[in-house]
Amino acid sequence: GQNIDQPTEMTATEGAIVQINCTYQTSGFNGLFWYQQHAGEAPTFLSYNVLDGLEEKGRFSSFLSRSKGYSYLLLKELQMKDSASYLCAVRDSNYQLIWGAGTKLIIKP
Amino acid sequence: DVKVTQSSRYLVKRTGEKVFLECVQDMDHENMFWYRQDPGLGLRLIYFSYDVKMKEKGDIPEGYSVSREKKERFSLILESASTNQTSMYLCASSFGEDSGANVLTFGAGSRLTVL
Numbered sequence: 464g465q466n467i468d469q470p471t472e473m474t475a476t477e478g479a480i481v482q483i484n485c486t487y488q489t490s491g492f493n494g495l496f497w498y499q500q501h502a503g504e505a506p507t508f509l510s511y512n513v514l515d516g517l518e519e520k521g522r523f524s525s526f527l528s529r530s531k532g533y534s535y536l537l538l539k540e541l542q543m544k545d546s547a548s549y550l551c552a553v554r555d556s557n558y559q560l561i562w563g564a565g566t567k568l569i570i571k572p
Numbered sequence: 573d574v575k576v577t578q579s580s581r582y583l584v585k586r587t588g589e590k591v592f593l594e595c596v597q598d599m600d601h602e603n604m605f606w607y608r609q610d611p612g613l614g615l616r617l618i619y620f621s622y623d624v625k626m627k628e629k630g631d632i633p634e635g636y637s638v639s640r641e642k643k644e645r646f647s648l649i650l651e652s653a654s655t656n657q658t659s660m661y662l663c664a665s666s667f668g669e670d671s672g673a674n675v676l677t678f679g680a681g682s683r684l685t686v687l
Contacts, residue, residue, distance in 0.1 A: 467614060496675065505576070505662070505678035550615070560676075562614030 465489045467563035469551050474569045475541055483536045483549050483566045491556020497525055497536045498550040500565065506550055510536070538568075546570045575599075578663050578679040585686050591650040593682050595663030602668030604646035605676065606630075606638060609660040618661075621646055622668065653686045660684075 468486045475481040487495070494513040498506040512518055512527035512534060524537040538545055551563040579594040597604065603622055607615040607630075617630030619638040627638050635657060639647045646665075650657055660683050664676040 471612075498676075503680070505680045506676075507678070508675040511675070552615075559617070560615075562616075564612055564614050 465553075465555065465561045467551055467553060467561055469549075469563040469566045471564070472567045472569065474571060475538075477541055477543060477570055477572050479541050480537065480539050481541060481568065483538070483551075483568065485534045485536070485551035485563055487532050487534070487551070487553045487561070487563075489532075489553045489555045489561055492529060493554040493556065493558055495525075495527055495534050496552045496554070496560070497534075498552065500548045500550060502547070509549075541570050543570050543572070576663055576665055576677050576679040578661075578682045580682050581680065583682060583684045585653050585684065587654060587686060589653050589686075591653050591684065593648040593650075593661055593663075593684070595646045595648070595679055596644050597646075597663075597665040597677070598644065599665060599677065600643070601665035601677070602643070603666045604640065605664040605666075606636075606646065606648045607662045607664065608632070609662055609681070615662065618648065650684075653684075655686050658684060658686045 466488045497509040499509050500506040510525035517526045522539045527534045548565040548567045550565045552560045576597045585591050605620040606618040616632050618636050621627050621640045624643050637649045660681050662681050663679040666676050
C-alpha cells in the first residue's frame with residue numbers, strides 16, 4: 464500500500480528553527496508537495512520538490528531525497544503565525560496525490 | 573485574489589437527509605476535487621472532475637455523488653447522510669495540466685455534522 468508518515472505534533476519556540484519530516488512509500492513518484500493549513504482555514508501551497516536537494520523560499524526550505532523516500536520542511540526564525548498544520552503529499556505514478564495526516568506545529572513564545 | 577468558495581462553512585443534518593455541498597472557483601480551472609479531512613488521517617479523495625460533465629471516482633466514493641454542469645461549479649451530494657459522513661469536506665481546483673508544480677487551490681471547507 465501507499466503510505467506517508469509525518470509526526471503528529473511538534474512544539475517549537477518563537478525565533479527558533481524546526482524541521483518537519485515526511486517519509487513516503489508510494490507507487491512511483493512525480494513530485495512532493497508541502498501545504499500549510501491554519502486551524503479552520505484552507506490548506507495553502509508552500510513548496511514543491513521533484514528533484515533531490517533543497518528548495519529555499521524565504522524562511523521556509525524543503526528538502527527531498529528520492530532514494531530514501533524522505534523529505535523535510537525547515538522553518539527558520541519561527542513566528543507565532545507559523546502555528547499551523549503542515550501537510551505532506553506525494554504525487555504517485557498515476558499523478559494522484561497521496562496525503563500524510565499532517566503535523567500540527569505549536570509555537571510557544 | 574483567486575478563490576475557491578464553499579457555500580456552507582457549517583451544516584448540521586439528520587441521518588437520511590439529502591445533503592448538497594457547493595463549490596465555486598473563479599480561476600477558470602479545469603480540474604476540481606472533493607476531499608474529506610478527518611483527524612489523524614490524510615486527505616482522502618472522494619471524487620474529481622477534469623472537465624464539465626465529467627467525473628471520476630476517488631478513493632472513497634461510496635455514499636457520495638457529484639455534479640459538474642458548469643466549469644466553475646462542482647457539487648458534492650450525499651444522497652442519504654449517515655453519521656459516519658460527519659467530517660470536514662474540502663473542495664479544491666487546479667489547472668488541467670497534470671504535471672509539474674500543478675498546485676491545488678482549496679476552499680475553506682464545509683464542516684458537516686450528521687446526527
